Amino acid sequence: MGAYPKSFENLVDSFQKFPGVGKKSAERMALATLDMSMEDIENMREALLNGKKELRPCSICGNLTDQEVCSVCSDDSRDKNLICVVEDYRSAFAFERAGNYKGVYHVLNGLISPMLNIGAEDINLSSLMRRVEDLSHPELILALKSSIEGETTTLYIKAIFEQKDVVISRLSHGIPMGTEIEYLDMMTLDKALFDRKIISD
Amino acid sequence: MGAYPKSFENLVDSFQKFPGVGKKSAERMALATLDMSMEDIENMREALLNGKKELRPCSICGNLTDQEVCSVCSDDSRDKNLICVVEDYRSAFAFERAGNYKGVYHVLNGLISPMLNIGAEDINLSSLMRRVEDLSHPELILALKSSIEGETTTLYIKAIFEQKDVVISRLSHGIPMGTEIEYLDMMTLDKALFDRKIISD
Numbered sequence: 001m002g003a004y005p006k007s008f009e010n011l012v013d014s015f016q017k018f019p020g021v022g023k024k025s026a027e028r029m030a031l032a033t034l035d036m037s038m039e040d041i042e043n044m045r046e047a048l049l050n051g052k053k054e055l056r057p058c059s060i061c062g063n064l065t066d067q068e069v070c071s072v073c074s075d076d077s078r079d080k081n082l083i084c085v086v087e088d089y090r091s092a093f094a095f096e097r098a099g100n101y102k103g104v105y106h107v108l109n110g111l112i113s114p115m116l117n118i119g120a121e122d123i124n125l126s127s128l129m130r131r132v133e134d135l136s137h138p139e140l141i142l143a144l145k146s147s148i149e150g151e152t153t154t155l156y157i158k159a160i161f162e163q164k165d166v167v168i169s170r171l172s173h174g175i176p177m178g179t180e181i182e183y184l185d186m187m188t189l190d191k192a193l194f195d196r197k198i199i200s201d
Numbered sequence: 202m203g204a205y206p207k208s209f210e211n212l213v214d215s216f217q218k219f220p221g222v223g224k225k226s227a228e229r230m231a232l233a234t235l236d237m238s239m240e241d242i243e244n245m246r247e248a249l250l251n252g253k254k255e256l257r258p259c260s261i262c263g264n265l266t267d268q269e270v271c272s273v274c275s276d277d278s279r280d281k282n283l284i285c286v287v288e289d290y291r292s293a294f295a296f297e298r299a300g301n302y303k304g305v306y307h308v309l310n311g312l313i314s315p316m317l318n319i320g321a322e323d324i325n326l327s328s329l330m331r332r333v334e335d336l337s338h339p340e341l342i343l344a345l346k347s348s349i350e351g352e353t354t355t356l357y358i359k360a361i362f363e364q365k366d367v368v369i370s371r372l373s374h375g376i377p378m379g380t381e382i383e384y385l386d387m388m389t390l391d392k393a394l395f396d397r398k399i400i401s402d
Contacts, residue, residue, distance in 0.1 A: 004294060005267040007248070007255040014245040018233050031290065032219050033252055034265075041253045044215035045246045047208070051234055052242045054208040064235075066206040089232065093205060 062107035090182040098186040111149035139167040169196040263308035291383040299387040312350035340368040370397040
């Protein structure tokens with residue numbers, strides 16, 4: 001033989017499409033599927049298809065949703081003038097899990113990175129500018145990580161709204177340097193939100 | 202919202218069925234599927250279904266196959282009197298990848314472990330005894346890891362074939378203590394196979 005059976009190779013090849021999953025891990029995953037029930041396998045297949053078909057960015061804030069507009073943007077009790085600007089879906093969901101934030105989000109889907117050749121036009125920024133224009137007393141809370149890319153993006157957003165009537169704040173410096181927002185515990189996140197500093201002057 | 206969209210939760214739940222995959226890793230995998238092409242998703246769904254439907258233990262040796270009898274057992278050029286006894290599929294495939302072994306396999310699908318309450322009847326041993334009875338000059342190469350369970354199983358197999366005309370050998374002690382067979386490099390595996398020691402006297 002020299003290799004695994006074809007059906008097994010196909011499983012291994014598929015699982016190697018996941019980021020950070022090499023051949024060994026993919027083999028472990030493939031072996032694990034053999035021990036799963038047919039129901040688990042069918043659920044996984046359904047979830048893959050439905051996820052791919054239904055999940056998309058919210059047309060307003062760019063957050064992950066299976067509707068046209070996400071559940072936060074369509075919630076009348078949320079303060080539409082308070083927009084928390086985050087790098088990715090996971091950051092937004094981290095705030096939601098923390099549970100005390102009553103504003104809405106704007107998901108950039110990336111950060112400006114001159115090193116990786118990612119410019120302001122490559123992230124979800126133009127829709128933020130349009131959003132803010134329709135608001136009466138908007139505040140943008142910049143909840144980006146304290147890396148070079150996070151700082152660059154924070155400064156860029158501060159600059160484009162400088163001449164406008166927009167309050168811009170950032171999370172308080174309780175965030176440990178270099179940590180991903182999504183890994184912070186709820187108390188730290190709440191504290192950083194509460195202690196946010198106005199940086200537009 | 203408080204939680205991810207339902208289609209996303211379903212993906213996360215599914216991926217948590219993999220051993221060692223917690224919520225965070227499952228979320229990363231679920232997000233990764235959103236960036237995969239529809240073709241990749243369909244291939245993964247196909248592979249899951251076909252793997253579950255087609256993969257089974259070989260009716261002779263217990264190794265993983267998508268046929269009734271695996272490609273090693275059905276290969277006329279392999280020496281059917283030389284049986285390498287391994288713990289699991291991955292060990293067998295590790296020898297196949299090393300490429301110099303010309304005998305066949307017997308996959309135990311486990312090791313005897315009094316601590317975990319796994320007895321001789323819980324692993325694929327009775328079929329090994331039936332197999333050996335049909336052979337003229339059989340040699341069993343016990344290629345089990347050097348853990349308590351591996352040693353217990355080695356001693357047990359040695360005992361049940363003691364009164365029979367069976368040569369029993371084991372891999373040479375080039376195997377580092379406590380290492381999984383599947384992680385050994387090809388040269389070490391070849392060497393351990395070549396240096397195998399007869400332990401039936």
